[in-house]
Amino acid sequence: MEKNNAQHSKGSFLWRFSKKFQFAAENIIPDPLVFCLILTIIVFVAGVLFTESGVLSMLNSWYNGVWSQIAFAFQMSFMVVTCSVTAKSKQVKNVLKKLAMLVKTPTAAVILLMAFGYISSFLNWAFCTIVTPILAMQMTKHIKGLHFPMLVAAGYSTMCLGQCLGPSASVYALLAGQDHFLVDKIGVLAQNVTTYNPMNVIVFFVLAIGTIILTLKTTPPKEEVVEFKGNIEDDEDEKEEVIKTAADRMNGSKVIMYLMGIAGIINIVYTIINKGFLGSLSLNFVIFIFLTANFILYNTPAKFIKAYRDNLSLATDVMIQFPFYGGISGMMTDSGLGQIIVGGFTSLANAHTLPLFSYWSASIVNLFIPSQGGQWIVQGPIIADAAINLEANMPNVINAFVYGDEATNLLQPLYVIPALAVVNMKLKDVWGYMAFIWLFWLIVTTLGLYIIPLFI
Numbered sequence: 001m002e003k004n005n006a007q008h009s010k011g012s013f014l015w016r017f018s019k020k021f022q023f024a025a026e027n028i029i030p031d032p033l034v035f036c037l038i039l040t041i042i043v044f045v046a047g048v049l050f051t052e053s054g055v056l057s058m059l060n061s062w063y064n065g066v067w068s069q070i071a072f073a074f075q076m077s078f079m080v081v082t083c084s085v086t087a088k089s090k091q092v093k094n095v096l097k098k099l100a101m102l103v104k105t106p107t108a109a110v111i112l113l114m115a116f117g118y119i120s121s122f123l124n125w126a127f128c129t130i131v132t133p134i135l136a137m138q139m140t141k142h143i144k145g146l147h148f149p150m151l152v153a154a155g156y157s158t159m160c161l162g163q164c165l166g167p168s169a170s171v172y173a174l175l176a177g178q179d180h181f182l183v184d185k186i187g188v189l190a191q192n193v194t195t196y197n198p199m200n201v202i203v204f205f206v207l208a209i210g211t212i213i214l215t216l217k218t219t220p221p222k223e224e225v226v227e228f229k230g231n232i233e234d235d236e237d238e239k240e241e242v243i244k245t246a247a248d249r250m251n252g253s254k255v256i257m258y259l260m261g262i263a264g265i266i267n268i269v270y271t272i273i274n275k276g277f278l279g280s281l282s283l284n285f286v287i288f289i290f291l292t293a294n295f296i297l298y299n300t301p302a303k304f305i306k307a308y309r310d311n312l313s314l315a316t317d318v319m320i321q322f323p324f325y326g327g328i329s330g331m332m333t334d335s336g337l338g339q340i341i342v343g344g345f346t347s348l349a350n351a352h353t354l355p356l357f358s359y360w361s362a363s364i365v366n367l368f369i370p371s372q373g374g375q376w377i378v379q380g381p382i383i384a385d386a387a388i389n390l391e392a393n394m395p396n397v398i399n400a401f402v403y404g405d406e407a408t409n410l411l412q413p414l415y416v417i418p419a420l421a422v423v424n425m426k427l428k429d430v431w432g433y434m435a436f437i438w439l440f441w442l443i444v445t446t447l448g449l450y451i452i453p454l455f456i
Helices: 002-009 013-027 032-050 055-068 070-087 090-100 106-123 125-140 148-162 170-175 198-217 246-251 254-275 283-297 301-335 337-346 354-368 372-390 394-410 414-423 427-454
Strands: none
Touching (some): 013 427, 032 337, 055 301, 090 283, 125 414, 148 427, 170 394, 198 394, 254 301, 301 372, 354 372, 372 394, 394 414, 394 427
8 A cells, every 4th residue: 555655646657757758858958949050050060961062052052941931931920920819819718718617627627628629720720729728727727736737738739630630731731732743743632532531530539539548647746736827817808998089999990890800701701612611721711710800809900909919929939930940941952861861761661661651751850841831842752752663552651741740740849839938838848748749659650550551
């Protein structure tokens, strides 16, 4: 009995194992920008040493790559801010409060949080990234004993995994189009062939359910539980502005905002009618849906612009770091370093094991190019050629690429930054748990990609 009590006081076995990753988080992993700059230096040196590119050539590739991502950096930053504005609106917060009140125990809280995270990720990854920590905060209001850093990490993992079965994932949406750059090699691949093929659905649900169980079984002892201590109350009620001038009337006009909302809804409906729902889900279209929602949620121009000002800081790291990752992508692409990494993996594969090598190589490349679309430009042609030459199952190879890309988003810190900003946490507070989940995914996905095709 004393032995059991001693073991219980140390937490579960999985908790004790997960803490080994926390050592790296606290002592090795730097701030996200430093992480990005270190990767830049590593790729530069590797390009000079292992390719025919010289110092000046690599510098030029880095410079051109930085500016090639400016438009995309703004697009991603605008999406983070717009989705955050939606997630932090009073209406959405009220929904989250009601959801949080549905559960009474830590176990039920984890299940609800992660189920909600998977569903919201299907809508949009940025919305999921912001809304899951907000829901976690609401849960801490009436449920004691919730280890908040693990909740944040688990909620973030739902965003990553949700992209593997969500219709808006970059590669799935790209390959379903008529004019993608590999159409001459692999044709148009509808999402029922890629996103919703049997192997992909099985792997997703095994990982989704397994991650929930993993989170539930990773229980800390009471003395090590870190509860959320920040403010979870709504901001103070906004005072009605005194209308003195015509300008004040326009700043507080609900008519203007509702007209903009109606115009947005008409465009959304028109686009879906003409292109179909799945065909409409471009990045710009998804951003526009949330922008339109904000016209209605914040029903005066003054409230609308204040909400955007208050949330702009969440996009700081994305806005600053994406151009640097563009520089990394430029060096890897121009020097051929990316092709060397992917080609080295695929050269070892046969028809059955190619998905495994696609997964492993995507996991590595994603650390340097944390953009699924940008990574596909580097890796897609190589694994597509390998799949054709080996007569491998093309959808399985593509699915494996997506899982690899999303898995190391748990190690690559770029996309978790907005969630951490919402709850005022640092990367080192959650990175150990994210890495712990990544290891679980690595083992399960590797086994799944090898075993499941034997029976399907």
